Each structure stands twice: as structure tokens, then as C-alpha cells.
Amino acid sequence: xxxxxxxxxxxxxxxxxxxxxxxxxxxxxxxxxxxxxxxxxxxxxxxxxxxxxxxxxxxxxxxxxxxxxxxxxxxxxxxxxxxxxxxxxxxxxxxxxxxxxxxxxxxxxxxxxxxxxxxxxxxxxxxxxxxxxxxxxxxxxxxxxxxxxxxxxxxxxxxxxxxxxxxxxxxxxxxxxxxxxxxxxxxxxxxxxxxxxxxxxxxxxxxxxxxxxxxxxxxxxxxxxxxxxxxxxxxxxxxxxxxxxxxxxxxxxxxxxxxxxxxxxxxxxxxxxxxxxxxxxxxxxxxxxxxxxxxxxxxxxxxxxxxxxxxxxxxxxxxxxxxxxxxxxxxxxxxxxxxxxxxxxxxxxxxxxxxxxxxxxxxxxxxxxxxxxxxxxxxxxxxxxxxxxxxxxxxxxxx
Amino acid sequence: xxxxxxxxxxxxxxxxxxxxxxxxxxxxxxxxxxxxxxxxxxxxxxxxxxxxxxxxxxxxxxxxxxxxxxxxxxxxxxxxxxxxxxxxxxxxxxxxxxxxx
Amino acid sequence: xxxxxxxxxxxxxxxxxxxxxxxxxxxxxxxxxxxxxxxxxxxxxxxxxxxxxxxxxxxxxxxxxxxxxxxxxxxxxxxxxxxxxxxxxxxxxxxxxxxxxxxxxxxxxxxxxxxxxxxxxxxxxxxxxxxxxxxxxxxxxxxxxxxxxxxxxxxxxxxxxxxxxxxxxxxxxxxxxxxxxxxxxxxxxxxxxxxxxxxxxxxxxxxxxxxxxxxxxxxxxxxxxxxxxxxxxxxxxxxxxx
Numbered sequence: 197x198x199x200x201x202x203x204x205x206x207x208x209x210x211x212x213x214x215x216x217x218x219x220x221x222x223x224x225x226x227x228x229x230x231x232x233x234x235x236x237x238x239x240x241x242x243x244x245x246x247x248x249x250x251x252x253x254x255x256x257x258x259x260x261x262x263x264x265x266x267x268x269x270x271x272x273x274x275x276x277x278x279x280x281x282x283x284x285x286x287x288x289x290x291x292x293x294x295x296x297x298x299x300x301x302x303x304x305x306x307x308x309x310x311x312x313x314x315x316x317x318x319x320x321x322x323x324x325x326x327x328x329x330x331x332x333x334x335x336x337x338x339x340x341x342x343x344x345x346x347x348x349x350x351x352x353x354x355x356x357x358x359x360x361x362x363x364x365x366x367x368x369x370x371x372x373x374x375x376x377x378x379x380x381x382x383x384x385x386x387x388x389x390x391x392x393x394x395x396x397x398x399x400x401x402x403x404x405x406x407x408x409x410x411x412x413x414x415x416x417x418x419x420x421x422x423x424x425x426x427x428x429x430x431x432x433x434x435x436x437x438x439x440x441x442x443x444x445x446x447x448x449x450x451x452x453x454x455x456x457x458x459x460x461x462x463x464x465x466x467x468x469x470x471x472x473x474x475x476x477x478x479x480x481x482x483x484x485x486x487x488x489x490x491x492x493x494x495x496x497x498x499x500x501x502x503x504x505x506x507x508x509x510x511x512x513x514x515x516x517x518x519x520x521x522x523x524x525x526x527x528x529x530x531x532x533x534x535x536x537x538x539x540x541x542x543x544x545x546x547x548x549x550x551x552x553x554x555x556x557x558x559x560x561x562x563x564x565x566x567x568x569x570x571x572x573x574x575x576x577x578x579x580x581x582x583x584x585x586x587x588x589x590x591x592x593x594x595x
Numbered sequence: 596x597x598x599x600x601x602x603x604x605x606x607x608x609x610x611x612x613x614x615x616x617x618x619x620x621x622x623x624x625x626x627x628x629x630x631x632x633x634x635x636x637x638x639x640x641x642x643x644x645x646x647x648x649x650x651x652x653x654x655x656x657x658x659x660x661x662x663x664x665x666x667x668x669x670x671x672x673x674x675x676x677x678x679x680x681x682x683x684x685x686x687x688x689x690x691x692x693x694x695x696x
Numbered sequence: 697x698x699x700x701x702x703x704x705x706x707x708x709x710x711x712x713x714x715x716x717x718x719x720x721x722x723x724x725x726x727x728x729x730x731x732x733x734x735x736x737x738x739x740x741x742x743x744x745x746x747x748x749x750x751x752x753x754x755x756x757x758x759x760x761x762x763x764x765x766x767x768x769x770x771x772x773x774x775x776x777x778x779x780x781x782x783x784x785x786x787x788x789x790x791x792x793x794x795x796x797x798x799x800x801x802x803x804x805x806x807x808x809x810x811x812x813x814x815x816x817x818x819x820x821x822x823x824x825x826x827x828x829x830x831x832x833x834x835x836x837x838x839x840x841x842x843x844x845x846x847x848x849x850x851x852x853x854x855x856x857x858x859x860x861x862x863x864x865x866x867x868x869x870x871x872x873x874x875x876x877x878x879x880x881x882x883x884x885x886x887x888x889x890x891x892x893x894x895x896x897x898x899x900x901x902x903x904x905x906x907x908x909x910x911x912x913x914x915x916x917x918x919x920x921x922x923x924x925x926x927x928x929x930x931x932x933x934x935x936x937x938x
Contacts, residue, residue, distance in 0.1 A: 614795070616823070616827065617792075617827040617830065617831055618792050618793065620848075620851070620852045620855060621852050621856065624845075624848060624849055624852050627845050627848065628845070630845075647820075649820070649823050649824060649827060649909070649912075650824055650827070650906075650908035650909040650911075650912055651827055651831070651909075653905075653908060654904075654905035654906050654908065655905070657903070657904070657905035658848055658905045661905075662844070662845055662848075665844075678816060678820070681816075682820065682912065685912060685915055686908060686912070691903060
């Protein structure tokens with residue numbers, strides 16, 4: 197009969213992470229210590245081990261062997277362990293490698309010196325097997341978990357970037373927007389930015405027929421992925437509507453409200469403005485669902501259009517009425533998301549509708565045909581870095 | 596090895612702890628000295644505190660059993676664990692002893 | 697072979713010097729944390745408290761050497777231990793009160809010789825062999841204990857007497873270890889009469905209260921060899937797959 201194996205995890209908790217692919221560099225001047233440490237590492241399941249006997253050899257091996265962990269003796273010829281450690285930490289490529297420093301002198305001052313130089317952990321010499329194995333395993337497992345987390349993060353980032361591109365593609369491209377504007381004798385400028393990779397704001401300007409263009413701005417509750425998925429839902433809903441329905445903003449919002457009520461989980465909803473501009477006459481028919489008040493510039497002072505109404509998605513029996521106004525040539529209509537009026541500056545002040553109106557008025561003075569750029573310049577001068585919500589701004593001028 | 600003895604009218608419970616080895620003969624002699632009682636009185640060895648037992652320790656348990664039999668006391672073991680349980684298995688103790696757990 | 701160094705804890709200087717001169721070993725007066733390669737350590741007090749801090753250092757051997765020690769005997773032991781990779785030597789009385797098997801296993805583990813997976817088996821098997829060397833070897837306790845309180849008492853008294861009051865208690869117990877990448881061999885050497893009949897070949901009578909030790913060791917080790925007329929027992933453990 198052969199000896200029974202002892203229960204697993206004699207030294208430390210075994211997380212089941214295999215260490216046999218891990219590379220460990222043992223830097224120790226004594227051949228006896230190198231051999232001993234290598235055996236301990238073998239016991240922990242580590243097979244890929246290389247050795248260095250001097251400081252300069254250690255640095256060279258860190259470069260060529262690219263270890264996952266370094267067991268470093270403080271006392272090394274040529275370049276001492278502390279200096280080796282400092283140099284490794286300065287090397288961007290290997291700055292993250294766990295380094296376990298072994299030392300016979302365990303005074304607090306020396307330990308502090310080791311940690312200051314960048315030691316991950318300290319092993320008192322002579323190194324005993326239980327402690328050595330447990331600590332090496334701990335640091336390697338930690339490394340494996342960090343790497344796993346990093347890979348997961350990279351994957352999510354990549355997917356979010358794809359999602360962002362998809363969300364951006366919901367809105368019309370600049371070139372087709374310009375062409376549309378030209379056909380209907382208007383100028384259209386748009387600014388759109390999510391606070392995270394993807395967000396809950398949705399906007400679109402589209403041609404219904406040769407005389408009508410639709411203008412939609414919606415803001416779903418929350419940010420991030422959930423809100424973004426809802427923008428795709430709304431985009432699909434609108435895309436399915438017939439031109440006859442689309443020419444009637446009240447009917448369009450009534451239908452969308454009903455569908456979203458069926459689709460959205462409790463607590464998710466959207467504010468919306470939907471307007472249809474009859475380009476030959478300048479007549480704007482619109483319906484609203486609790487959106488920020490659009491600003492209308494006809495003469496001098498800005499006018500705030502009432503955009504109240506029940507949010508989309510909270511009930512299935514709301515009927516949204518149509519309102520009308522006329523945009524004469526030279527008049528402006530400015531739609532925006534609440535981030536533009538609710539963000540606080542350094543003094544904790546919000547811009548508010550009035551403030552935004554004044555800012556927009558000055559922007560019209562500066563650039564009468566395309567005021568949005570000037571407006572955003574003065575906005576970011578005051579609120580740069582403060583905005584933590586999705587931002588949308590659509591500026592339409594009838595020419 | 597350390598031992599503790601709890602007696603009731605029906606049973607004597609002997610709790611052993613630590614390492615039970617060849618160097619514990621003298622102590623075990625004291626344990627055996629307590630073997631007494633009516634016919635059928637129970638001698639219970641609780642081994643749950645034992646970390647290690649060697650062949651001398653096993654021998655002492657056999658002696659204890661035989662002495663109990665001569666005095667018409669019933670004898671049983673309980674609570675062996677880990678290395679102790681392993682050695683008892685190698686020595687086929689389950690065939691010779693009443694083991695209650 | 698190059699002579700090993702000699703170091704000591706608590707051993708009188710003159711005794712140490714005489715031993716070093718006699719054997720031609722260089723001696724070191726002061727103990728540093730890391731002993732020189734191949735160094736034997738003499739200990740005045742061979743207790744667990746004294747051994748534990750020095751066992752983790754790679755000394756070649758640990759030898760009990762009291763102030764009143766028989767110099768000839770110590771010198772002889774030191775000379776034989778030069779042949780082994782690890783050694784420990786002490787009086788029977790000391791071995792009786794020491795958990796020698798555990799301490800040897802501690803030393804071998806810290807030298808990266810004994811893998812943790814093999815340790816319980818090596819420790820138990822070695823313990824049994826040390827027990828045999830003490831009880832049946834050096835103390836010559838031929839009389840087996842019996843299932844009679846009286847006789848068991850006699851056995852205990854005789855054991856104590858031999859341990860404390862006779863030269864038997866002063867006889868040496870030596871434990872040595874040698875290893876390669878494939879195996880570890882631990883040997884226990886006593887100074888008893890030895891024995892000629894071959895034990896353990898016959899199945900152990902499970903009902904008997906004695907005679908199990910060697911059987912247990914044989915069960916746990918890869919091989920058991922008995923030599924020197926029964927005074928030396930060697931256990932081999934294969935480590936390749938451990």
C-alpha cells in the first residue's frame with residue numbers, strides 16, 4: 197500500500213485555479229535556497245520556474261522570462277534586492293508583477309523599506325513551506341482573478357462601443373440631414389452625447405413626404421444599457437408607423453405611449469416631443485409628453501412652448517392632443533434635453549429655462565444662421581465636466 | 596496525552612486528548628485504575644480530542660477492553676477522527692471493538 | 697569528503713573545542729541565522745523549545761551533548777553522521793520525551809524534502825520505528841504488556857526504571873535521512889541487543905495488544921529494511937508522484 201494523499205489544500209484554500217501554467221522567477225544568491233524554494237513551488241503545483249543568482253541576472257530574467265510572480269531575496273550581489281525591486285516597478289511593462297521579498301531581518305523599518313520599494317508581500321527567512329506556498333498561491337490566484345476581470349472588462353467595453361455605434365446609427369447621418377434641410381428650406385443642427393457609452397436620449401429628424409418633416413426628441417428614465425435598449429424600442433415603434441400616422445403627432449404619441457406601456461417594465465418611462473413641420477407654410481403641429489419646454493425665437497425674447505403631458509409608458513389610455521404654431525422664415529425652434537437646464541455649475545447654480553433662453557439669444561446674435569455651436573461653447577465654458585446626464589440639442593431655423 | 600473522567604451511576608466516560616503514544620503508559624495506568632462498577636457498567640472512551648495515536652496507544656486500548664471484560668464491564672469507543680480513525684482502520688479495530696458514533 | 701563545521705548551543709566551550717580538535721572539524725563560536733553549508737549542531741538541551749527555531753535552518757545534524765556527556769560516544773556519533781544528508785541523535789530518555797518523528801518531519805519539510813502530501817504517512821511510520829527502537833531496542837522491554845492491571849503496572853514500572861536508572865536510558869537513538877528526487881529514506885538506529893528472527897513477515901495477530909508498530913510502518917512505507925542485526929530499520933518512501 198502506498199501513502200494516502202493528505203486532504204487537498206494543506207497549505208491555504210485551493211480555489212481550484214490551476215497554477216501549472218504560471219511562471220515563477222526565484223532570485224536568491226544561495227543555491228540551497230533556490231533549490232528549496234523550487235521544491236516548495238513544485239508542491240504548490242508550479243512547474244515553470246527559472247532562477248537568478250544576482251541582481252542583474254534577476255532584471256534580465258524578468259525581461260526574458262516574463263514571470264507571473266517573483267520571489268526576491270533582499271540580499272543579492274551586484275544590484276541588491278531593493279534596487280532590483282525599484283527598477284522593476286519603474287518598468288511599465290512589469291510594474292504589476294507580484295513580488296514576494298524574502299528577508300532575514302524583519303524589523304519594522306526594513307519591512308517599510310521593502311513595501312516602499314514596491315514589495316507585494318514579505319516572507320521571513322528561512323522561508324517555511326506552509327507560509328511560502330500559501331502566499332505564492334494567494335498572489336497568483338489574485339493575479340488570475342484580476343486578469344479574468346480585466347478580460348471581462350475589455351469584452352464589455354468592446355461590446356459597449358459596438359452598442360454605442362449602433363445607437364448613434366439610429367439617428368440620421370449628417371449628410372442626409374443636410375440634404376433634407378436643403379429640400380425643406382431649413383437649417384438643422386444637432387448635438388448628441390451620452391454620459392456613459394450609451395444612453396437613454398433619442399432624437400431624429402426625418403422626411404415624411406415632400407412637404408412634411410418629423411422632429412422627435414425623447415428621453416428615457418435612467419442611463420446606461422437599460423435606457424439605451426428602450427431607445428431602440430422607440431426607434432422600432434416609430435419606424436413601423438404609416439405616413440398618415442406620422443403626419444399626426446398626437447396620434448403618433450398616443451400609439452407609442454400605448455405600446456411602450458406594454459413593453460416597459462414598471463418604473464421605466466420617457467419624456468417626448470414630437471413635431472411635424474409643414475415646410476411650405478412653416479406650420480408646426482406638435483404633441484408633447486412631459487418634455488423640457490422647447491424654445492421658440494420669433495421676435496427678440498425667447499418663447500417657452502408648453503411641452504407638458506403624461507410620460508410615455510406609464511399608462512395605456514392617454515390621448516395626446518395636437519398643438520400648432522407657425523415658424524416664419526428666420527424663426528428658430530430649439531429642442532433640448534433636461535441636462536442643459538438642470539446641470540449645476542461650480543456655485544451649484546442651474547441654468548434653467550430662462551438662463552438657457554438668454555444664452556441662446558446671445559448665440560443667435562453671434563451666429564444667426566447656425567447658433568447651436570455658439571450656444572454650446574458658452575454652455576461648456578460654464579458647465580464643462582459637470583454634466584452627468586445624456587445631452588441632446590436640436591436647433592431648427594426656417595430659412 | 597491528557598485525560599478526563601466523568602462518572603455517572605450507569606457509565607464512566609473517559610475523554611482522551613492530545614497524542615496517545617508509547618510515552619503514555621504511566622498515565623494510562625491511572626486511567627485503568629478507575630475501572631470499576633456494577634456488572635454491565637459502561638466504560639466509554641471518547642477519542643474525539645485525540646490528534647494522534649500510535650501502535651502502543653492502540654495496544655493500551657486493547658488492554659483496557661480486556662480488563663473491562665474481566666470485570667464484566669461493557670466497553671466501547673467513540674469519536675475517533677482524522678489520523679486516529681485512519682490508524683484504527685489499518686489495525687482493523689472495528690472488528691474488535693464496539694464503536695458507537 | 698570535506699569536514700563539516702561544528703556549532704553548539706549551550707555546550708561548554710572546552711568540551712566543544714576538544715570534540716572539534718579530535719574530529720578535525722572546524723568550529724564556529726557564534727551562531728548566525730544562516731549556518732554555513734554542512735554544519736552540525738550540538739545542543740546541551742535537546743527539547744522541542746530548543747530544537748524548533750534551529751530545525752528550519754539547514755544544519756546537517758542535531759546531536760544531544762550534555763555537559764556530562766560521554767565524549768567518546770558523541771565523537772563516534774558525529775563521525776557516523778557525516779555520511780548522511782540529515783541526522784538527529786539523542787539519548788533514549790530524551791527520545792522518550794520528545795516527539796522525534798514530528799520534529800524530523802518538520803525539518804525535512806522545511807528542507808523541501810518531504811512533500812506535505814506524504815507527511816502523515818512518514819510521520820506515523822517513523823514514530824512507530826522510533827518507539828520500537830526505544831522500547832524494544834535500547835530499553836530491551838522484552839516482556840509484552842498483558843491484559844491484567846497488575847502486570848501492566850509492572851511493565852510501566854520496569855519501563856520507568858530502565859529509562860531513568862540504568863545505562864539503557866543513556867543509550868543512543870539515531871535518526872538519519874537521505875534522499876534523491878525519487879525517494880526519501882529514513883533510518884532509526886538503536887544500541888540494543890538487536891534481534892535475529894524476522895518480524896512482520898507473518899500477519900499481525902490483530903487481537904494482541906502489541907506487535908503492531910512495524911506492521912503499520914510497513915503498510916505506510918514503500919519498503920522496510922532491517923539491518924545491523926535488527927538495530928537499524930530503514931523506511932523508504934517514493935516521492936516521485938507525491
